[in-house]
Amino acid sequence: MSDIPAQFSEPPRRSSVSKFKWIAIIGIPLAAILFQVYVPRFFTYLAYLEMPLLVTVYFSLMRRSPPAGVLFGMCIGLAQDSLSSHPLGMFGIVKTLVGYFAASVSQRFEANSAVLRLVLAFFFFFFHQFFYWVLARALLGEAISFEPIQTLVLAVLNAAVAVPLFHILDKLRVTE
Amino acid sequence: MDLILNRYRNLTTLVAAILVQLVLLAYQVKSNQEVRLIRVWSVSAVTPLARMLESGRSSTVNFFKDYFVLLDVREQNKRLQADLNRIQLENQYLRSELDTSERGRALSVFQEQSRMKTVAARIIGNSPGSNGRVVLIDRGTGSGIQPGMAVITPDGIVGKIVSSYPTASNLLLITDPSFAAGVISQKNRVHGTLKGTGNSRLLVDYVQNEQTVEVGEWFYTAGDDRIFPKGLPAGTVTASGPGRTVKEIFLSPSGLQHGLEDVLVILEGDHKPIPELPVPNQSVHLQPLPPAEGDPADGLSATRSRGAQTDLDREVERARRIGEDQKHVFGERGRGAPDFNKIPDNRVPDPGARPQAPQPSPPSANQPRP
Numbered sequence: 001m002s003d004i005p006a007q008f009s010e011p012p013r014r015s016s017v018s019k020f021k022w023i024a025i026i027g028i029p030l031a032a033i034l035f036q037v038y039v040p041r042f043f044t045y046l047a048y049l050e051m052p053l054l055v056t057v058y059f060s061l062m063r064r065s066p067p068a069g070v071l072f073g074m075c076i077g078l079a080q081d082s083l084s085s086h087p088l089g090m091f092g093i094v095k096t097l098v099g100y101f102a103a104s105v106s107q108r109f110e111a112n113s114a115v116l117r118l119v120l121a122f123f124f125f126f127f128h129q130f131f132y133w134v135l136a137r138a139l140l141g142e143a144i145s146f147e148p149i150q151t152l153v154l155a156v157l158n159a160a161v162a163v164p165l166f167h168i169l170d171k172l173r174v175t176e
Numbered sequence: 177m178d179l180i181l182n183r184y185r186n187l188t189t190l191v192a193a194i195l196v197q198l199v200l201l202a203y204q205v206k207s208n209q210e211v212r213l214i215r216v217w218s219v220s221a222v223t224p225l226a227r228m229l230e231s232g233r234s235s236t237v238n239f240f241k242d243y244f245v246l247l248d249v250r251e252q253n254k255r256l257q258a259d260l261n262r263i264q265l266e267n268q269y270l271r272s273e274l275d276t277s278e279r280g281r282a283l284s285v286f287q288e289q290s291r292m293k294t295v296a297a298r299i300i301g302n303s304p305g306s307n308g309r310v311v312l313i314d315r316g317t318g319s320g321i322q323p324g325m326a327v328i329t330p331d332g333i334v335g336k337i338v339s340s341y342p343t344a345s346n347l348l349l350i351t352d353p354s355f356a357a358g359v360i361s362q363k364n365r366v367h368g369t370l371k372g373t374g375n376s377r378l379l380v381d382y383v384q385n386e387q388t389v390e391v392g393e394w395f396y397t398a399g400d401d402r403i404f405p406k407g408l409p410a411g412t413v414t415a416s417g418p419g420r421t422v423k424e425i426f427l428s429p430s431g432l433q434h435g436l437e438d439v440l441v442i443l444e445g446d447h448k449p450i451p452e453l454p455v456p457n458q459s460v461h462l463q464p465l466p467p468a469e470g471d472p473a474d475g476l477s478a479t480r481s482r483g484a485q486t487d488l489d490r491e492v493e494r495a496r497r498i499g500e501d502q503k504h505v506f507g508e509r510g511r512g513a514p515d516f517n518k519i520p521d522n523r524v525p526d527p528g529a530r531p532q533a534p535q536p537s538p539p540s541a542n543q544p545r546p
């Protein structure tokens with residue numbers, strides 16, 4: 001074991017935890033939900049942009065704490081649920097899982113990498129849509145459709161938006 | 177125990193959060209009740225911001241349109257559009273009144289009927305998620321709106337209120353797959369259930385294959401669902417065909433054709449009869465007048481005077497000429513019949529030839545048939 005180089009025997013060095021002002025923590029998710037509620041009225045094609053999900057992924061990645069990711073995901077998901085006609089908890093459960101997994105990944109990898117952000121946004125969008133479909137069928141018995149090809153294309157679009165969005169949100173971090 | 181919880185702190189938090197939401201979900205599904213408090217908080221938080229955004233957007237857009245592009249034309253257009261909407265509603269009402277009066281029930285129904293009491297609302301947002309067809313309107317319980325109320329435009333039905341809050345309400349559009357309403361066709365009076373399909377078309381379900389529904393036929397609300405008053409337009413049939421068990425009928429919704437911005441929520445409904453179809457302006461074939469009584473030449477002379485109009489007339493005329501050529505008197509006892517194979521030489525133009533369009537050279541139709 002002693003022959004193994006240090007960079008392989010130990011997990012990657014964790015970057016410092018990013019901090020945000022309270023106004024940003026409350027305002028950004030609210031703006032994301034408002035975006036999804038309001039903007040698609042005028043630009044229909046933007047309805048497929050899951051801004052609340054991207055914000056959940058971003059905060060979970062930057063806080064690097066699974067409990068914080070769970071809390072972010074749950075709050076944003078429940079807020080999204082409460083504006084929809086579905087029972088409360090559908091988006092909540094899915095985004096809770098997304099927040100947890102995103103925060104867990106950030107403990108192992110460098111969260112500031114643009115490539116990692118792209119891959120994670122792509123993966124979590126697909127996971128979000130698929131798991132929501134599973135929950136809707138299993139818990140509510142709703143016969144909603146799931147089209148993998150379309151979802152993959154939308155995941156690519158969301159990932160493409162996520163990278164510049166995360167870069168902009170980085171500017172709101174509080175420097176220590 | 178504490179050691180385990182501390183060691184698996186992250187996982188414990190996740191499981192606890194999921195469990196809480198599962199219990200919340202199960203409670204709502206089982207009791208068919210919603211957790212109103214959380215929804216009220218969210219809607220109250222989002223509605224003012226959405227209103228601000230909407231007013232900011234409309235103010236900016238209006239400013240540029242009013243002062244730089246069209247001056248006061250936009251204002252005039254809005255006024256005219258409002259007038260048109262009002263007149264359409266009045267027209268619809270008056271048509272139903274007229275229809276009722278034609279049935280001889282005008283007085284009694286007029287005394288009972290009253291116009292619908294409605295409240296105007298503006299759409300300020302869409303529902304999150306791409307699957308649902310739910311929009312947010314800027315009127316809530318403060319304006320008297322309750323869940324289950326019908327929402328219309330002057331062109332037809334739009335949807336129904338599924339939840340209402342102090343300042344806003346959720347409107348389920350007729351295109352949502354969970355929407356349903358009772359409808360009846362205008363021409364054949366076929367009853368069915370209108371359902372959303374998730375796209376721009378609507379499905380009319382539970383219509384038997386034996387019943388007749390034509391493309392282009394109008395469907396109106398039947399009033400039996402206790403949500404929509406009877407007689408509101410739902411849409412026109414775009415496709416109709418037999419299905420495996422019931423007929424497959426698709427409608428184009430009339431209420432959504434001109435986009436959705438302002439809608440009317442019906443506070444007090446007013447049932448109206450389904451409008452009758454207008455009498456089609458089709459041509460009717462009329463037979464020629466019969467010969468006057470006592471006319472000795474009876475039908476034959478009448479045919480001569482008017483000219484042959486049918487194949488039978490032409491055959492009668494041909495037989496008459498053959499008879500004249502062979503000096504035969506029809507109806508005389510013991511004379512038999514003339515030889516119909518002998519064609520008269522002096523062929524005269526057939527008075528009974530079919531009327532033709534004016535042509536420079538007359539065709540062979542002017543010759544008697546061999």
